[in-house]
Amino acid sequence: MSLTDILSTISFDAAGLVPAIAQQHDTGEVLMMAWMNREAVQETLATARVCYFSRSRNALWRKGQTSGQLQHLKELRIDCDGDTLLLLVDQEGVACHTGRRSCFFRAVRDGAVAGIAAPLVSPKTLYCGSHG
């Protein structure tokens, strides 16, 4: 089976994208969800460093390239319909641009939205003005 065969099992949407969930491989923590195009999937499989596609910047987004918070790919999984990916990763540092480990740091509790995790690092130290 070639890379082309692997890519052919993935259903990219009309914009050429597929949602990808990043999960810390050993703890099971869901870290973030972002999007990939064919090139991002290809690069991620080739390098074992997670590369997304940034819809806001309309460009490949090599996770951690600016922030240093790399995601190392442990395994790429594909769902039943081929239209969602699950990335088992080893996250260096924090996944969220706010400096939190996971992007899912808000929860509905007692009928209100509550923050449930504090930043581990300052976003300023992560980016110095840019985003990634």
Add this chain to the structure above:
Amino acid sequence: MSLTDILSTISFDAAGLVPAIAQQHDTGEVLMMAWMNREAVQETLATARVCYFSRSRNALWRKGQTSGQLQHLKELRIDCDGDTLLLLVDQEGVACHTGRRSCFFRAVRDGAVAGIAAPLVSPKTLYCGSHG
């Protein structure tokens, strides 16, 4: 904080939808990803039974209504940008319409796509022809 306030923290896309990841609350297993509209979020919070929006059927999709494989909501989390939800659930039976516990039963291993989980129940016994 009212339900309106909670809903206002969620960024629905141009089609009025937001992706929602379902994770088994105690084991951390990622079960599936589907979509919700405002009404689905509202109903899920009100009933604590997960309700999605089916894009193919263009209708609310009360998970398990046909198959009996209900998802009980333990907690709804919202990501940093408000454009993805993480549902911590207690999944009755199986989440996948193929009869597997999780929809992510295919993995790229040794350069090929491999099945990594077998069906626990027959899809025929789940649906008798319908889907949900």
